[in-house]
Amino acid sequence: MIGVILAGGESRRFGSPKAFAKIGDQYFYEIAYKNLEPVCQKVIIVTRDELLPLFPSHLLKIVDTVQFKGNGPLAGIYSAMIEELAEQYMVLPCDMPFLNRAILQRLCNVCSKSMVVAVRNEQHLYPLVGIWNRSVINIIYDHLQNNEKSVLHLLKKIDTTWVEAEYLTKNPSYYFQNLNQPLEERSE
Numbered sequence: 001m002i003g004v005i006l007a008g009g010e011s012r013r014f015g016s017p018k019a020f021a022k023i024g025d026q027y028f029y030e031i032a033y034k035n036l037e038p039v040c041q042k043v044i045i046v047t048r049d050e051l052l053p054l055f056p057s058h059l060l061k062i063v064d065t066v067q068f069k070g071n072g073p074l075a076g077i078y079s080a081m082i083e084e085l086a087e088q089y090m091v092l093p094c095d096m097p098f099l100n101r102a103i104l105q106r107l108c109n110v111c112s113k114s115m116v117v118a119v120r121n122e123q124h125l126y127p128l129v130g131i132w133n134r135s136v137i138n139i140i141y142d143h144l145q146n147n148e149k150s151v152l153h154l155l156k157k158i159d160t161t162w163v164e165a166e167y168l169t170k171n172p173s174y175y176f177q178n179l180n181q182p183l184e185e186r187s188e
């Protein structure tokens with residue numbers, strides 16, 4: 001399985017590139033990397049041109065394929081699939097820094113033949129945390145060609161297994177926080 005870190009967004013709401021935001025002394029992308037490393041053979045970061053030189057040289061990193069550059073997370077997933085051949089990809093956004101290895105390990109252990117395994121709870125869907133089978137690549141391509149960028153729309157059309165976040169952790173509202181804004185600016 002290849003780990004895919006989505007780090008090519010514009011971070012407009014956050015105000016600075018989320019991949020390089022920090023919790024303690026760790027960048028968000030480092031946290032995602034460390035979480036994926038134990039469960040994946042290889043981890044690839046999919047980012048944007050201007051951020052590419054900021055990542056350490058020893059890490060595997062690419063930018064979105066030219067054809068779909070900046071077309072959102074689906075473009076990132078597609079680009080990783082083009083770059084690295086594998087049966088399965090574990091996808092993570094760079095902006096969920098409270099996820100941990102144990103949660104990802106439990107996700108890996110979910111037995112499913114679906115094209116995608118993603119996570120949800122009563123309030124939220126987490127379409128960017130999941131395991132994607134390579135068989136979905138042509139469907140992603142068609143979506144992007146038709147200028148359809150929504151990951152959720154795609155997942156609702158295909159065979160997706162939704163794993164309950166409560167099955168992965170006792171406190172999903174903490175561990176599955178999505179930091180679109182800096183922590184200090186959040187109201188909740």
Ligand SMILES: Nc1nc2c(ncn2[C@@H]2O[C@H](COP(=O)(O)OP(=O)(O)OP(=O)(O)O)[C@@H](O)[C@H]2O)c(=O)[nH]1
Pocket residue numbers: 006007008009010011012013014018046047048064069070071072073075076077092093094095128180
């Ligand atoms: N490779 C790649 N990743 C993306 C792209 N757009 C978003 N992402 C990543 O997907 C995840 C979710 O992104 P969002 O928070 O929805 O979008 P964002 O552009 O980062 O932030 P906003 O500008 O505030 O919407 C983040 O990890 C982003 O880095 C893209 O075009 N290419």
